[in-house]
Amino acid sequence: MRDLTLLLLTLVALPAVFAVKSHDFKTCSQAGFCRRGRALAERAKENPSWKSPYSVDPSSVAIDSTTAAFTAGVKSSIYPEVKFGLDVRVHRDGVVRVRMDEIDGLRKRYDEAASWALVAEPEVSQDIQWTVAKDAVRAVYGDNKDIEVVVAYEPLRVTLLRNGKEQIVLNGEGLLHMEHFRTKEAVEQEKSGWALPEAPEEGLDLDDAQVVMQMNPRSWFEGAGDDALWEETFGSWTDSKPKGPESLSIDVNFPNHGHVYGIPQHATRLSLPTTSGEDAYYSDPYRLYNADVFEYLADSTMSLYGSIPVMHAHSADSTVAIFHAVGSETWIDVAHPKPSSTHTHWISESGIMDIFLMPGPTPADVFAQYARLTGTSALPAQWALGYHQCRWNYISSDDVRDVQTRFDEEDMPVDVFWLDIEYAEDHKYFIWDKKSFSDPVDMMHDVEEIQRKMVVIVDPHLKRTDSYPIYQQAKELDLLIKKKDGQEYEGWCWPGSSAWVDFFNPASWDWWKSLFKTVSDGDKWAWTESTENTYIWNDMNEPSIFNGPEISMPRDNIHYGGWEHRDVHNINGMLFHNMTTLAVMHRTDPPKRPFVLTRSFYAGSQRLSAMWTGDNLGTWEHMAVGVSMVLSLNVGGFSFSGSDVGGFFGNPEPEMLVRWYGVGAFSPFFRAHAHIDTKRREPYLLDEPYKSIVRDILRLRYSLLPVWYTAFREASVTGLPVVRPHYVVFPQDEGGFALDDQYFVGGSGLLVKPITSKDVTETTVYLPENEVYYDYFTGQTYRGAAKGKNVTVPAELHQIPLLIRGGSIIPTRERPRRSSPLMKYDPFTLRVALSTGGTARGELYLDEGETYAHREGQFIWREFEATTEGKKGKEIRVRSRNLAAQKPGEAVDGVALAAYDDKNDFARAMERVRVERIVLLGLAAKPKSVKAAGKDVDWEFKAGAAAASKAEGSASVLVVKDPHASITSDWDIIIQL
Missing domain, CATH: 2.60.40.1180 (Golgi alpha-mannosidase II)
Incomplete structure (x- = not known):
């Protein structure tokens, strides 16, 4: 099995050292639902007379006297037989929540993303007075009665205004489209009559597209062909799409805000460049789809390891934001029709529309509003703000001791030493490879003697062998993710043949927490070869699967509750690190503040973990973009973030390494890390004067720890970021x-x-x-x-x-x-x-x-x-x-x-x-x-x-x-x- 694993790694992982394999990951044109959503936007753009087919049924308008929520039925002129429901409510802090779902459909759409992201169910304002008119419903609120939310009936349009000035507009361009559930047979029968009309006769004052729109609106709206509605291939993989098309598109516009920020994680500038329009900087939309991208590009809209669907819009007059609680793959186009306005188009593979409009009006107000929704960054243990030393891999107990000794001999401060995957026997996490780590507890005690800590990696893939008690227990308890046929899913990762725990299953939670106990409880398994000062690194939790589509899990895999992986993909990694954090917290009595580093994340991850920006390169470009990525993550509410100092891949020259320590010392999370094939580059190995310069940088970080800790306290209370771009201050x-x-x-x-x-x-x-x-x-x-x-x-x-x-x-x-x-x-x-x-x-x-x-x-x-x-x-x-x-x-x-x-x-x-x-x-x-x-x-x-x-x-x-x-x-x- 080890030989097969090594062969697999050679074939899959090693080429990544030389260049990102872009062909492993989809572009919008290769994703059927994104292709369809963008095509609709193009058709609408070409037809100025186009308006959204969705409208509110005035006879269905109701105001709930208990929740002060406005609800109504929504219909589509193109699909009059399909029902939709709209729910709009205003929270006590002025945030507006807009939800729309299909009603009495053939199936149920995934509607649980918000339950994982929100820290609690928001309190709805009881003071809102809705005014119902013939063409709209509106409410005016705020201390100065300066905020107004208007829901126009036909077409459906939701607008947030301040002092009469539009701040956020939903469906202003008419791109709302919720693909309703249907059967393949019904669609084929219907589309058989969708032949496009002949070109118009000479003299007719309409172009071809307008004729199609008027004579055959369904064909115009969805496209005449079967564009990956029921099955989709990418490379050698086929997505069976058993539920058929179910995507959601919505345009979200900021008519008076010329800069937008957020939607981490992307390697790009803080103020997001355009992806559509004549002056588009990028040709593809920003993608939110947690993926293991080796050596990612330093300037790209490609998806990376985590996804936070929150976007700030800013002008000199105000700051507003939206949070779209959706857990599926999402593409976002950004355009500036005018320098002072921004149009965005959000296209998601599945889920309901569940959008939170945050009225600001200041950056601090927006951060507080978002924090009340998804929580603030946790106040970390103070030692976690020190310097962390890591590489793949420190090869033995003696190697760890030697690294510690060298730091002390060179008078360089360090708080944490890390172990990557090679500590584990055959990559069976929790089980030490005793050939190299014969005395793990003694090693940890040696590190702890100087009040330092250790971090050990625990990845989500479980080696599929009955000799591995963790896998055996998960299998017996029926906690593993299933294939579409209900059988255990098998994929390939570091251990070779692997399985994955389904953390959407509540039965997995207490079981997972029990694995981290340091003292055995009867015949239950416990990690007795660890200490209370052993903390955890969760990697590969996108999930990364070497032989899966886009190096990840098939979308038609099944999670607890019958939901497909496509519905929850971007949330999956958060549940893994959340459960690990709770496990570490409760391994002591009374609990200590945990430290868990995660690579994959979602909205709400900031409540329990730290993150890093993944497998960057040792280049100046990656060093620079790492700064803007960390700022973007702070805007997205995830303050405890940083990039690998020195770059994960490559062998940076001394000048670059010194400069990277200067970057790391002013990042919230400060860790040096390197690939197994790189030369050793611990700072004490540098020649002079570089070594002394890095020593001074490390000491500078430690001297400023009171500043960092005070900033984290403020972030943990107010939601304000630990590192702040200029527009925030x-x-x-x-x-x-x-x-x-x-x-x-x-x-x-x-x-x-x-x-x-x-x-x-x-x-x-x-x-x-x-x-x-x-x-x-x-x-x-x-x-x-x-x-x-x-x-x-x-x-x-x-x-x-x-x-x-x-x-x-x-x-x-x-x-x-x-x-x-x-x-x-x-x-x-x-x-x-x-x-x-x-x-x-x-x-x-x-x-x-x-x-x-x-x-x-x-x-x-x-x-x-x-x-x-x-x-x-x-x-x-x-x-x-x-x-x-x-x-x-x-x-x-x-x-x-x-x-x-x-x-x-x-x-x-x-x-x-x-x-x-x-x-x-x-x-x-x-x-x-x-x-x-x-x-x-x-x-x-x-x-x-x-x-x-x-x-x-x-x-x-x-x-x-x-x-x-x-x-x-x-x-x-x-x-x-």
């Missing part, structure tokens, strides 16, 4: 709407522009406002402008362009340690960057970092503030205050701050942690005195120097030494000028 600055090569870290005021090109010695950074920005390392000042300005900053190989926005306070920990838990009691440095108005502000959130004790109020949340006071601004006051006490109406991860006790056990344990240094940038003059608690403290001052341009120079620097300030208490430091 400055929503009215048009100069920043398309920027995706520089960004802000949380709300800290740190602006970073990673270098992703070769031989760079300087770069330009865009400053969006008339404010001073300081170089993080040197104090060099740069001044923006009211309408935005580009400034030139140094970017030699040892330099990362990192600026502090004036008005920010950055808390750091500067003591080099071998891992982040060893920093727990280290003192803090505060960098106070004064604004042009002489003020600054920052936050710091701390908790124990591994358990859920913070949910019991065990945390510290401080606000730091600098103000200019006194006559003629001669006094600068820097203070620390308990931020939780100022926000009694808010919560931190479920803890009501009204009940917060600033003398909680964690805070008392941290009382001895002090602020050892305050670095204040931008004082106008040398101080006369610096006092803390009425007593003089030591300080040093270095005057700044103005530059000839008056816009740049070096800031003055005041260093206050040991101001006797605890991180847990209130204090004031007074600087007299």
Whole structure:
């Protein structure tokens, strides 16, 4: 069996090292339902008189007095015998949910996608008053009564407006089409009479297409031929399509928004380029179909490993968004009829229309609205924000020990070591290959001795052999995915012949969680050869199947409830990592915060996991697109994301590797990873000066961990992303709407522009406002402008362009340690960057970092503030205050701050942690005195120097030494000028 597996890998996987095999994956023209949807759009475009055949039946309009939902029957003039139902309701936060489904059809459409994505059933507003008229139903709502939703009857059209201005329009172009269920025989009988009419007689003022539309609307609407309605082939695979055609198309337009973002995951720019229209940048729509794409292109609409069907639309006036809860393959066209408007066309293989309209009007409002739907990013364990070292594969226990030793010898911090698939005997996950890993628990204890962790891969494919207890149990419990004939599905992956657990089956959940227990419970299987500090990596969960269509699972496979794989494909990977996360969480008592990395994901994945962008290449192009991909994922609600440092494939030169560490250090998830065929490239193997530069980058990441952790706390509460594009921070600055090569870290005021090109010695950074920005390392000042300005900053190989926005306070920990838990009691440095108005502000959130004790109020949340006071601004006051006490109406991860006790056990344990240094940038003059608690403290001052341009120079620097300030208490430091 091993020989057969190796042969299979040689034939299937190894060619991917040289180039992406695009022929393994469909284009829109090769997907019947996408082809049909796009053809309808083209026909509609060519016929200005076309209007949608779908309309509301006025006699069916009803307002539910309990749910305040508007419901109605929908009919199609082309298919009058088919019934549809429309349900529109407004949530308490103003989000509008629009659902449409086929009623009393031949079969039931898949309608459960939202149940997997939503964190809870949304609360419907009881204050909505629907006004029913002859031609429409409408509701006006909002605190200022500025939002209106209008459902027009004929044709059916749903519009969200703010202050009378259209924000989102559904079916404005008339492309709504829900392919109803039918039998092949009925269609063949009907279409036998669908012969196209002859060309019109001379003089008739209609073109051929219009004649077809009028004389034979069904033929015009669906096309006259049998275009993959009942069976579809791709390569050597045939999809039997037992239910026939069932696709859903809908145009979603943003008439007053010229930029759209989101729908991750694609390797492209943040502001999505066009795919249709005369100026289309791409020829194919954006595809959402979770797929294992080896060495993916660095500029493409190809689907990748995950799918989040959420899209933001932005203008200087407002931000809005939509979330389409559909789990099947979906293609999305993007066009800009005008620079200030965007048209999109969504084409899905199956499912109902279930669209959430988020009215904004600010980016922060949209993030909060989406978070209330699908949840926020989980607050991770603090160590998970450190540096992760991985490759395919560390080959033995001694290899892991040696890597750890080398990191320590070179004084390089690291928190986590990873093991890929070769740790497992014959790729039977949970079972160690004792030839190489003879003492796995001892190895893990050696890593844990320095408070580090290990991550071990567990993939979803189970080797089909009775000698593998996991497979044997899953088979006996009837938990495996079935073929269309009801028999166990067999595919090929790393172990050879494999089976897959159906996590849509609730019976699989407790069973899967039980496998991760470290202590045996009677005769039940347990992973006794692991520890509580062993965390999990879920790969290949798209699912990736080497001998399957598009390297995945046949669409006519059957899941729990009788649903076909086509219905749930994009959700499948999320259920796997969700169950793994719950398993890791409950292997300890009390539970610790889990860490699970996933490659495949869907809307809601952010609640439980981290992700990475898959099998990238060691090229400058992939380094650059990785930055915009991570920003897009943050826009899509999945903050805990990153790309493989160094690229998974290839052998990057030292310059590239150094620059990639600069990218990774400013990604939420920071991991180096490499293919089994690459040369070893652990950072300690670099020659000088590269090794020392990377060491400094790693130490920089660790010094900024308080900033990252505070940003994650905010993301876990508000939904705001951890890394923020310019349009999120400055929503009215048009100069920043398309920027995706520089960004802000949380709300800290740190602006970073990673270098992703070769031989760079300087770069330009865009400053969006008339404010001073300081170089993080040197104090060099740069001044923006009211309408935005580009400034030139140094970017030699040892330099990362990192600026502090004036008005920010950055808390750091500067003591080099071998891992982040060893920093727990280290003192803090505060960098106070004064604004042009002489003020600054920052936050710091701390908790124990591994358990859920913070949910019991065990945390510290401080606000730091600098103000200019006194006559003629001669006094600068820097203070620390308990931020939780100022926000009694808010919560931190479920803890009501009204009940917060600033003398909680964690805070008392941290009382001895002090602020050892305050670095204040931008004082106008040398101080006369610096006092803390009425007593003089030591300080040093270095005057700044103005530059000839008056816009740049070096800031003055005041260093206050040991101001006797605890991180847990209130204090004031007074600087007299």
